[in-house]
Amino acid sequence: MELKTIKNYIPLFATIFVFILIYTMGAMLYDNFLSLRVFLNLFLDNAFVGVIAVGMTFVILSGGIDLSVGSVVAFVCILSAKLLEVYQINPFLVVLVCLLFGVFLGTVMGAVIHFFAVPDFLVTLVGMFLCRGLAYMVDLQSIPIRDELFLAVNTMGINFGGGVNFRLISIIFIMVWAAGVYVSHYTRFGRNIYALGGDVVSANLMGIPIGKTRILVYTMSSTLAALGGLLYAVYTLSGYAAAAQGLELDAIAAVVIGGTLLTGGVGFVEGTMVGVLILGLIQTFISFQGTLSSWWTNIIIGLLIFSFILLQRFLSLRSDTDQK
């Protein structure tokens, strides 16, 4: 028992080690890598990924997967831009509409997965293509956002002086993450998710409401993806239907790197934060390096996620008996 508990923490320690390693490497190679500004920008640039990764952590903990998040971001992003700029709708209403879309989509996907026993990847894959198509239906071109509220949220923040600004977007991300940590450790819903991901049959026999839990997990993931889309719109101040392609892998990568087992039931929302920061560090590293092209980001993230899955495989106690 004791050994198993330690094993659950090993990926998390590995993650923290990798984070420190990359950070030290960057600090030794480049002059301004260690500055407060670079550190705070990690939270800002990855706020939308982070918010989505928190939702994805719960989905993966429950033993599922949500592939639709990237497209939800694109759809929400272009929808909000269109509603704000073309139809001149009140920004608060726009935010509400976007979040409600997330709630609706997630609940429908969760319900289809649960009630019709359709594989989760298939349902969320359809959600992925549906939202991407819907995004293109809203507009094929990109729309710049000039709404005052969105502009205000973009620039708002705690000023540290010397151009160092801890922006509201980053604070929202950290708040969402803190709420996620609280839900996972201190609520019945959080424990139900772990039970569901650990073993569905036992969870059912224990009387845990698996249907409600599973559907709510997808509702939460899609709602957070919608929030991520809004953050993305605020951050880039534009809406574009082709935005955020491959974001679902970034989110999954952050979760896996953060030490959550892909098979479900084991992992921490805390680790996801470190995972997100590592992804951010890699991007910062590539932009500091200067000569590496943007496609290297995709390749390196692919390699990193692969090595962490490999680490999990070696640590996983189940693998020996699992014949699948």
Place this chain on the structure above:
Amino acid sequence: MRKIISNEEFKRVLGPLAAFLLIMMFNMFFTPGFFNMQIKNGHLFGSFVDIFNRGAPVMIVAIGMTLVYATGGIDLSVGSIMAISGAVAAYMIRPDYTKGVIEYGTLPPLFAVILIPLLVAGLLGLWNGILVAYLKIQPIIATLILMVAGRGIAQLITQGQIITFEYPEFQFLGSGFLLGLPVSVILVIVMLVLVNFLTRKTALGIFIESVGSNPTASFYLGINSRVIKLFSYLFCGICAGLAGLIVTADIKGADANNCGLWYELDAIASVIIGGTVWGGRFTLFGTLLGAIIIQSITTTILSRGVAPEQILVFKAIVVMAVTLVQSSNMRKMIVDSVFVANRKTDKTVNKGLN
């Protein structure tokens, strides 16, 4: 005749066949000139012929996807593998293009331009297979890695540019005609006959279905499920590579960003519409019909002046509808609501076992 109707495979494709006829009937009445065919330079042209011509890459990818799907897996990386194989082919024809050199240099022989990209695609498929079969990573995650990283690799090969080329013998693969038929369609027929022979005239097909529907039972039967899975991913990779070559040869250029984009949905949709069960029985003819249906939806919508990106919405709806109809729980619910029987105990059985 009676033998054909009572045939198991025929029964499975009955639904898709009806759907196809429905789309064709819609076109007959609402899309003017859909069935008009012309003979230009000795080749058939027209919207209807276009379905088969344009649909050929999807059909080939879908054939490979059928096998993967039947083993209880999925391959999301097919689009990226297409992009990589196209990029490799174009790079071989014009290796210095990315450095800004316009001259071609010596052209590599045709068989190399075709075989080496296929080899690369096969290796990528093998990589997927190893991740799934030997490292036991869930197929969706294992292939997602290559789906995202693969496009990066393709961009790396083309250095983010679109490599255009002129190589008539190679272009023949995408836009040539043989005996009045497009070469791509002939390739589909060849692949179909080959796979049908491999899976239905040898035990391979039964092994694949067995591994997919009950891995534990297959293990005790002595079926090497790892090799079967490895083979299906390897083959799927090669199929995707071939499709990538056809697309690249057709447009005379390797576009790492757009080659094979969204093909994974088309291929999965074709497989599902065709009636193949996730982890279980598969039908190649159903898949072919599924691909034809997907392509006829695309052609129909395109001929009505809708932007190609927006077609995703229709495809997603079709896939969801077909999946729901095939879901046993859905059928049970309909039966329940018709007979008003209280079968609560039955419902709990299927909970969470997906």
